[in-house]
Amino acid sequence: MGNRRFDLRRVKLHYSHSVEEIAKALGCHRQTVRLWIKQGLPADSSMRPVLVRGEDLRKFLSGKYSNGKQPMLPGQMYCLKCRARQSPAFEVADLIVVTPNIGTLQGMCPECSTIMFRHVARASWRTSAGNLNVTLKAGQASLDDNSDAALKLHLARWMEGK
Numbered sequence: 538m539g540n541r542r543f544d545l546r547r548v549k550l551h552y553s554h555s556v557e558e559i560a561k562a563l564g565c566h567r568q569t570v571r572l573w574i575k576q577g578l579p580a581d582s583s584m585r586p587v588l589v590r591g592e593d594l595r596k597f598l599s600g601k602y603s604n605g606k607q608p609m610l611p612g613q614m615y616c617l618k619c620r621a622r623q624s625p626a627f628e629v630a631d632l633i634v635v636t637p638n639i640g641t642l643q644g645m646c647p648e649c650s651t652i653m654f655r656h657v658a659r660a661s662w663r664t665s666a667g668n669l670n671v672t673l674k675a676g677q678a679s680l681d682d683n684s685d686a687a688l689k690l691h692l693a694r695w696m697e698g699k
């Protein structure tokens with residue numbers, strides 16, 4: 538998926554780090570670190586600033602990357618900026634019909650507002666979309682026949698999921 542691996546050597550194993558320090562050391566956004574905490578990165582939030590042990594951070598990040606090959610859950614997309622799987626904001630997505638059989642789900646990352654994508658096949662897009670409220674749209678560029686009739690036909694076929 539083109540993940541840029543963080544340089545984990547920059548995280549000191551036996552020290553606790555604030556969100557700020559981690560963001561600085563890894564060159565990522567503070568929001569990203571907060572997201573990791575939400576996703577299960579152990580953190581001591583009994584004091585301010587919240588502290589994360591270097592060891593936990595390393596474990597979390599290496600686990601995260603080795604899990605990269607697991608299938609995404611229904612309704613999730615991958616945010617390139619957060620480097621994490623997310624359900625789009627407001628649980629809404631557009632489905633851009635790219636070819637008669639391939640489409641792209643498109644939604645907004647709830648953490649950073651980046652547009653996220655997920656490729657779907659016509660036969661299984663409903664499963665991939667999970668509970669998302671999907672609006673079907675035609676992506677004209679890749680269709681063989683750009684006439685309105687052809688587009689309507691493609692959309693209708695997608696709606697039926699056949």
Ligand SMILES: [Zn+2]
Pocket residue numbers: 616617618619620646647648649650651
């Ligand atoms: Zn994001």
